[in-house]
Amino acid sequence: xxxxxxxxxxxxxxxxRSWFRAWRRTRPFWGALWLxxxxxxxxxxxxxxxxxALTGGWSYSAGYVMGGSLxxxxxxxxxxxxxxxxSGIATFLIALGAxxxxxLGGFVLGxxxxxxxxxxxxxxGEKRPRPSHRVSGG
Amino acid sequence: MSPRARRFERTDPWxxxxxxxxxxxRLTGRFYRAAYAAIDHAAEQSAQMKADAESVRRGSRKRSxxxxxxxxxxxxxxxxxVSQNALAVNFTTGNSKFKLxxxxxxxxxxxxxxxxxxxxxxxxxxxxxxxxxxxCGVTELGIHEAKLAGLCGIATESIPLVGxxxxxxxxxxxxPDSYSGSSIPTGTTTDPTTGKLxxxxxxxxxxxxxxxxxxxxxxxxxxxxxxxxLGQSAETVGDSAGLTFEGNANQLPKAGAFGLYARQLNxxxxxxxxxxxxxxxxxxxxxxxxxxxxxxxTQADCx
Numbered sequence: 001x002x003x004x005x006x007x008x009x010x011x012x013x014x015x016x017r018s019w020f021r022a023w024r025r026t027r028p029f030w031g032a033l034w035l036x037x038x039x040x041x042x043x044x045x046x047x048x049x050x051x052x053a054l055t056g057g058w059s060y061s062a063g064y065v066m067g068g069s070l071x072x073x074x075x076x077x078x079x080x081x082x083x084x085x086x087s088g089i090a091t092f093l094i095a096l097g098a099x100x101x102x103x104l105g106g107f108v109l110g111x112x113x114x115x116x117x118x119x120x121x122x123x124x125g126e127k128r129p130r131p132s133h134r135v136s137g138g
Numbered sequence: 139m140s141p142r143a144r145r146f147e148r149t150d151p152w153x154x155x156x157x158x159x160x161x162x163x164r165l166t167g168r169f170y171r172a173a174y175a176a177i178d179h180a181a182e183q184s185a186q187m188k189a190d191a192e193s194v195r196r197g198s199r200k201r202s203x204x205x206x207x208x209x210x211x212x213x214x215x216x217x218x219x220v221s222q223n224a225l226a227v228n229f230t231t232g233n234s235k236f237k238l239x240x241x242x243x244x245x246x247x248x249x250x251x252x253x254x255x256x257x258x259x260x261x262x263x264x265x266x267x268x269x270x271x272x273x274c275g276v277t278e279l280g281i282h283e284a285k286l287a288g289l290c291g292i293a294t295e296s297i298p299l300v301g302x303x304x305x306x307x308x309x310x311x312x313x314p315d316s317y318s319g320s321s322i323p324t325g326t327t328t329d330p331t332t333g334k335l336x337x338x339x340x341x342x343x344x345x346x347x348x349x350x351x352x353x354x355x356x357x358x359x360x361x362x363x364x365x366x367x368l369g370q371s372a373e374t375v376g377d378s379a380g381l382t383f384e385g386n387a388n389q390l391p392k393a394g395a396f397g398l399y400a401r402q403l404n405x406x407x408x409x410x411x412x413x414x415x416x417x418x419x420x421x422x423x424x425x426x427x428x429x430x431x432x433x434x435x436t437q438a439d440c441x
Contacts, residue, residue: 018188019184019188021191022184022187022188022190022191022192023184023187023191025191025196026187026190026191026196028198030198031198059416059417059418060384060416092205092209095209096209096212096213096216099213099216099217099227100216100220100225100226100227101227104217104220104227104428105213107305107307107428107430108213108217108428111213112210112213115205115206115209115210115213116206118205118209119198119202119203119205119206119209120198120202121198122202122205123198123199123200123201123202123205124196124197124198124199125196125199126194126195126196127195127196127197127199128195129194129195130195
């Protein structure tokens with residue numbers, strides 16, 4: 001690989017990285033990530049053939065419903081951060097509701113992650129700038 | 139219009155020609171202009187996003203703490219309600235193999251039959267190989283009303299790079315290190331005539347309604363089983379017990395296949411290898427304890 005090619009590649013990677021950083025900083029990224037992990041965890045412990053889940057009633061489908069809505073709200077928070085208050089509160093309640101319905105909320109861990117993620121999203125917003133920023137940012 | 143799109147407008151190669159290529163040129167020109175406009179729009183938006191990200195610092199604020207505390211407190215309260223028999227939960231697992239131990243099973247209206255089950259993680263039904271689905275023969279056992287004295291469930295997962303981890307769920311009475319297979323475990327009180335749980339064992343029992351168990355090995359000591367019907371046609375056992383079996387078409391009971399029904403099924407020292415446990419009803423789990431421990435665990439680690 002020639003030098004100009006590697007330069008182009010590194011500058012492309014750097015641009016992607018700075019874009020991703022900006023994307024991350026303009027939405028409740030980490031809270032939503034916890035929600036998606038929580039939802040996937042709940043579904044993992046309640047996984048059935050999708051056919052059984054659809055025909056078998058609530059006890060088979062609860063994992064998909066509760067875990068799936070956690071994942072869905074996580075994606076909504078990423079793609080539409082405007083709805084953060086709604087998705088924060090909704091996922092907080094879903095994570096609590098997953099405890100009695102979906103294998104004790106994925107053996108407690110899924111519910112805990114959902115509660116942490118939901119409250120992180122709900123409380124996401126503008127913060128006081130760091131003191132160092134005020135000096136250098138000017 | 140961006141410089142890029144404007145440049146394309148000037149150098150549109152077919153713009154001055156006539157006939158078919160003229161139309162074609164205008165179409166492609168329009169397409170390219172739209173594509174460039176979309177790219178410009180996205181670039182503008184991401185520039186705006188970058189400016190936005192740098193102008194204000196955002197993040198999870200301190201007000202998340204009270205909400206987290208409230209949520210954790212609610213979770214702890216629910217856990218407490220479950221272990222004190224006050225809250226019934228829905229408990230269902232599928233596909234993953236786990237071991238079940240119970241000091242005593244007191245089942246009213248139990249029905250069972252043979253069925254295939256699709257298992258994830260196995261080619262033959264005993265070995266554990268990842269990402270394969272196998273059809274394994276299992277017994278489907280449905281119980282209309284079950285009471286269990288002591289319960290210990292162990293699911294072992296091998297996590298890449300970390301090794302084996304076991305999820306252990308215990309509830310009710312302590313499960314001893316092993317069962318004799320020919321007697322009722324000490325400390326379990328049963329009625330001498332009917333074999334049902336009584337006194338201390340009954341008040342601390344795990345009770346479940348409409349419990350379905352799907353296992354390839356169940357062993358224990360049958361104690362005073364009554365009203366048992368072996369060889370009943372499989373599609374009628376569900377009706378006898380007041381249960382409806384659900385699943386794929388080939389997992390449902392077939393007419394003429396072997397089935398069993400028992401009005402009262404008591405098994406002491408139950409020891410099972412299960413693939414699925416489903417509850418259509420609810421379960422109460424006194425003294426519930428869930429823990430994740432490293433290593434593959436056995437019955438000796440239950441108490």
